[in-house]
Amino acid sequence: MTQTTDTPMVELKGVKKRFGDLEVLKGIDLRVDRGKIISIIGPSGSGKSTLLRSINNLEVIDEGQILLDGVQVNRPDLKGMAFERHINHIRQNMGMVFQHFNLFPHMSTLDNVTLAPRKLKGMETKSARELGMELLERVGLADKAQAYPSSLSGGQKQRVAIARALAMRPKVMLFDEATSALDPELVEEVNQVMKGLAEEHMTMLIVTHEMGFARDVSDWAMFMDGGVVVEANTPEHLFSHPDQERTQHFLRKHLGAQA
Amino acid sequence: MIDITPLLVKAAWVTVDISARALFFGFFIAAALVVMRTARLPPLRWLARAYISVVRGTPYFVQLLLVFYGGPAIGLRLDPFTCGVVVGAFNIGAYMSEAMRGAIESVESGQNEASRSLGFGRLATLRYIILPQAAGLMIRSIGVLAIILVKNSSLVSIISVVELTYQAQRLIGSTYKPLEVFTLSALMYIVIIYAVMGMVEFLYRRATRYTFR
């Protein structure tokens, strides 16, 4: 396939998702160009996490299309092992960061980072080690390479989780409330790492509660509620004078609480 | 062709009998050990701890052989059935005392302090405050031990008590129908064990009737 720079990095077309009778995504369209950063905000239960997880196929959508760099992620036509092979390949191009870190507790920090390149790309131990150390350096945790996750703080865990996701050289990074489970004083160190990625023009989708951070870092901001995108705009516009009443109401509550 | 069922049923009853007696006496041995472990006199505490450690650290099977075959050397002559009950009781008593202690320690220390601050003594606190709260857990752990006791009772076949496993082995040898004999005897063990589990559940519900569950 030929991808020009015009091909969006991530594209969603009419994405719908139901949990039983409850429709949590009611037809979402979204286009993320390469190097852009999109923040998704909204109350809990708005479907923002489901949206992000759908891009990684952790939730299987019922209708619509999801494309990563022009390649379709969801493939209802593929069954069984064929789909397995397809999705495993696709996922190697996406880095996912979870609210609860999900570091592998039985492996050292370095092994957490190098597992995927070693086992999935067949990278040699030595070069994987170099790559791992380079990434840990980048998130400021090179000195913790031999430590086990149980000895790290939440902020440190999340930085390792980001390094782990970066180790596969992903085209896009997905952050699912990466700082929501952290103590307030640990949020900043993770935000710094994410800002570093932004400066390197990593394509990112960020589901977050941190309005200030979303405003600073993103190129485009989306407010979701009840399974639909209520409003999407530049962060300046969306956070300063939102057009929709639901957005105003949500922001008043959240910015008020933060101020 | 002999009918194996009545023989096995009779033997199963011996299994129940020997296990029930061992459990009964084991309970008192366990209680004594628990008390000894909290005794003021250090040698009593050491003795209890050493006893529990040695009994738990050696095979029940060897204990049985030691008492039955070695006993006469120190003037201890027991018939096989009595030997099974005595060794079973002393063995399970050690495990049970640990289970009781665990249950008592599971009651939060604030309960003890509250009771003592009201003026209750150590024993009264145990009787009225701690034990009623520890009873549920205690019954369940004793239930687990009772099942182990039933399964362990098969070992007394070695000193020729005609219980279920002994009878099963003899019938396998005389009928050459291992599958039938095994199925029937296994079934009887299963019935006994499920009966124990049922009783434990009943007692547990009674014991925790008024407390939180």
Added chain:
Amino acid sequence: MEFDFTPVIDYFPTLLKGVGVTLLIGLAVALLSILGGQLVAVISLYTRKVVNWPLRFFIWLFMTTPLLLQLYFLYFGLGELILIPAIVVGILGLGFHYMAYNADIFMATIRSVSSGQYEASRSLGFGHLRTLLYIILPQAFYRALPQLSNNMIIMVKDIAVLSAIGIGELVYVSQYAISITFRPFEFYITIAVIYYLINLMMEAGQSWIERRAAYRR
């Protein structure tokens, strides 16, 4: 009452041989029951009912009947069909018995690994099987260690029961010595002491393993 431990000393080399056999059996059974237990647990959790139902039945049956009865069945039952040495019957019998107990533990610890671990591994691009091998099973194993080592400590004590089907472990070789020397008390006391020492060493090993595994959970 007088005790004479000289026969025990005379037969000490024989006893040591018995200890050796006991420990070898213990090692074989530990390997069989832990690896097999893991396999049984995985199959019972991840396959269709037709496959896992017989396995779950096997676990249940071995857990609700006495070891000695199982040994007799294997020895006299299987022994009728095919000629297998008693030691193999013993290792298999004890192995299956503890495989059932270990499988029960593994099923619980595999279930206890959080879904987040599964998702994290899948999101990196690992498939079901590799996620199981690299992520789920190692964690389940570390979590199972305390109960697993408890089971193995109990198992070693059960090796004594194998004397009932004529396997030359510690108790069996002592019974031979007793039949010649008529000193049951002295021999059984010695066996108890040896077992107690083995038990102490295993408990020390257990806490060493525990300490090493603790920070990986």
